Amino acid sequence: MKRHTTLSAICLALLFTATAHSDEKGFTPLFNGKNLDGWVQHGGKAEYEIVDDTIVGTSVPKTPNSFLCTEKIYGDFELQVDFKVDPLLNSGIQIRSNVYDEDKVLETKNADGKEKKIKVPAGRVHGYQVEIDPSDRAWSGGIYDEGRRGWLNNLADNKAAQKAFKQNEWNHYRIVCRGNSIKTWINGVPAADLKDDLTSEGFIALQVHGVGNHPEKVGKQVSWRNIKIKELKPEKKK
Template sequence: MRKKTLFSVLIFCAATLSAQNWEPLFNGKNLKGWTKLNGKAEYKVVDDAIVGISKMGTPNTFLATTKNYGDFILEFDFKVDDGLNSGVQFRSESKKEYQKGRVHGYQFEIDPAKRAWSGGIYDEARRAWLYPLTLNPSARTAFKNNAWNKARIEAVGNSIRTWVNDVPCANIWDDMTPVGFIALQVHAIGKADDEGKTVSWKNIRICTTDVARYQTSDKQDAPEVNLIANTISPREAKEGWALLWDGKTNEGWRGARLNTFPTKGWKMEDGILKVMKSGGAESANGGDIVTTRKYKNFILTVDFKITEGANSGIKYFVSPDLNKGEGSAIGCEFQILDDDKHPDAKLGVKGNRKLGSLYDLIPAPENKPFNKKEFNTATVIVKDNHVEHWLNGVKLIEYDRNTDMFNALVAYSKYKNWPNFGNHVEGNILLQDHGDEVWFKNVKIKELK
């Protein structure tokens, strides 16, 4: 009997301790502890919920906590009318020196539209989308329209993860803002028909004590995106990722026709590897650079940013000693190009020299997710003879090497005279100097078995 009583006491104490680690952010009665920022949309308390009401002629409106939070687990229930976009800010700020006090920072997306990105992470008034649900399509079914939904955000150190109705949605590794307020958003509207629509929140609670103890297991994660430049996160290291460029030195790289790194034509500064402008000729200045190692099966990711009218490329299965004459080293190429301004986009066959294409062989789709003014992520996946090109999380093309179809494509391309083109068991990885300024960072590889 005494053992049973002691056990009951221990269970009660554990439950009490757990409850004490959570505190309500909303008392269910009024908006004490919150303040309105930026816009003029209305917030009121109805049936134990905070209700935001959309209004024409006003920018995004935020109801922000008067306290800031660093590491935390935040939970809340939310419901939104069709046609009204919304979100919940966290680790966010409003400073006079930043766009006259405009709220900026991480946002948990609330999206009842067909796109269905609820639970994705947007960077309000700063970097835009950090984690659209194109990166985790299975999570798009988690949100339920015209119903209450449960949200969870875990922000612990550089790790930020989200859930909707217990489904893992987003997962980023980032260090831009470690502390900030939490805010409920009523988004600006552009149609009078949307005025008066509502978004509601209730059961808003936060845990800020012993947070790591209550973190969800990483076995219940969405795929991770590392936003800290030229680093490998603990999750990436566990999964076998490694940096191909360390963000500072030329270690692991050499000129395609050199035993050392080029002394001109390339620059490393502020965590960016730049091939410099030199008139647009192919490999005529600093020259291409290649990895000192060869690779067989892998996932390669490279963030790149082009300048106006630029041409470059990421090559794989490269044989640096194959081409002894002018021009670039020979290998399969993920084309990097300003399709609008560079003449090469109009050459080749059916657009097979445009951005994302397997250069001069297989064209990428015309409609592809590309932002000319920002960094974009190119991904090449090679598993034995199967190869895929991805751009910003969207698959552009896939093909199989060492097949009659592939060899036929090569036979009608500029590579027809190069023996065994694209069919080698392994090769170097190359970043191309095509005489235009292009920036690279976050060059990473995961070798596959």
């Protein structure tokens, strides 16, 4: 019996190891740990620097939201990233986002199905944002439509996801975009589950939120590390 138990434990360990390695296959780092090659800043003038294999964003006064954006465009993908944020600072991770050189009008629909037009100013980063929210509201992992429609999937009714956020510690996001589906997990707990087809592709960006007239929020930081992506093949239509 003891021999059987030992063999079972070994088999389980090997299975776990194989699964873990399988999950890692296909991922590509978005950050090389040395410099910001492949990234470009849009929006505000927040400071981005590299500290110990980590991208650190620092808030500055008198500037709008700042975004460090990938130069590459992504459509269907799985993104994983660790982040840590100061309790006074709001942040987020943009996905399928864009910025235009000229003003542009987007056509969408209201919740009641009526046609709606949204004007996006030139230079304005806009698109889906996976919220980083250290406030008491705790909506980290919810989906906000930056520069367009506002909240699309908050976490008001998802207590488990609210409780999953760890204040003053590293947190982990898993974000999966496929077709019109966007799903998020925070520290392994399901968070947002959105169906929306307004934008099918765009860049990924790291946000440092503007601090407005709040001097106590100046100089606060948000950090990201272990940023990796796996591009997914579009699902076949039935």
